[in-house]
Amino acid sequence: AQSVTQLGSHVSVSEGALVLLRCNYSSSVPPYLFWYVQYPNQGLQLLLKYTSAATLVKGINGFEAEFKKSETSFHLTKPSAHMSDAAEYFCAVSETSGTYKYIFGTGTRLKVLA
Amino acid sequence: DGGITQSPKYLFRKEGQNVTLSCEQNLNHDAMYWYRQDPGQGLRLIYYSQIVNDFQKGDIAEGYSVSREKKESFPLTVTSAQKNPTAFYLCASSIYGRVMNTEAFFGQGTRLTVV
Numbered sequence: 001a002q003s004v005t006q007l008g009s010h011v012s013v014s015e016g017a018l019v020l021l022r023c024n025y026s027s028s029v030p031p032y033l034f035w036y037v038q039y040p041n042q043g044l045q046l047l048l049k050y051t052s053a054a055t056l057v058k059g060i061n062g063f064e065a066e067f068k069k070s071e072t073s074f075h076l077t078k079p080s081a082h083m084s085d086a087a088e089y090f091c092a093v094s095e096t097s098g099t100y101k102y103i104f105g106t107g108t109r110l111k112v113l114a
Numbered sequence: 115d116g117g118i119t120q121s122p123k124y125l126f127r128k129e130g131q132n133v134t135l136s137c138e139q140n141l142n143h144d145a146m147y148w149y150r151q152d153p154g155q156g157l158r159l160i161y162y163s164q165i166v167n168d169f170q171k172g173d174i175a176e177g178y179s180v181s182r183e184k185k186e187s188f189p190l191t192v193t194s195a196q197k198n199p200t201a202f203y204l205c206a207s208s209i210y211g212r213v214m215n216t217e218a219f220f221g222q223g224t225r226l227t228v229v
């Protein structure tokens with residue numbers, strides 16, 4: 001079965017600093033990978049997705065992620081953090097081995113310090 | 115506007131009661147999902163449906179039931195058999211039931227509290 005692991009349940013960065021949120025996947029077949037953002041008491045919003053067209057994926061709000069097959073990683077980055085980026089971020093993989101469902105990581109809560 | 119509507123936003127349940135959470139989508143999506151969210155545990159799949167009149171158990175289906183009689187609707191019932199129902203519940207949909215290179219769209223969630 002496919003799975004994702006998010007390293008670091010909490011990450012703090014200063015405003016203007018680089019944001020790096022880590023996600024590693026486990027999959028025996030080429031995966032479809034997603035990053036979502038969640039603000040308090042709201043649903044999840046898609047930031048970006050990897051579907052094998054390009055290894056560097058650009059998303060909304062200045063975020064991007066790079067698919068690295070050799071490292072089984074799909075880390076999320078943003079060059080300069082903004083206060084409005086404070087939220088919880090989830091990495092997800094879609095399972096295509098017959099059950100067709102989305103599997104989510106445990107999430108990383110990003111705090112942006114003024 | 116197309117989207118997924120969950121209602122109510124907040125729900126209080128007494129011990130021993132069944133409650134039903136509503137999820138409606140007007141995106142014409144085939145697949146729908148219910149997730150439970152608890153702090154530090156991410157999203158855990160309760161039930162999912164790839165097509166009308168068919169659904170499958172997820173990882174934590176015990177104490178929950180669903181129906182999929184219409185394409186646009188996927189209500190979740192939290193039964194009295196669910197011993198710890200206090201959580202944030204998220205409904206999602208995706209365009210296809212079997213092609214998974216497309217993303218899931220989420221509703222705004224229902225926060226269920228046992229009183």
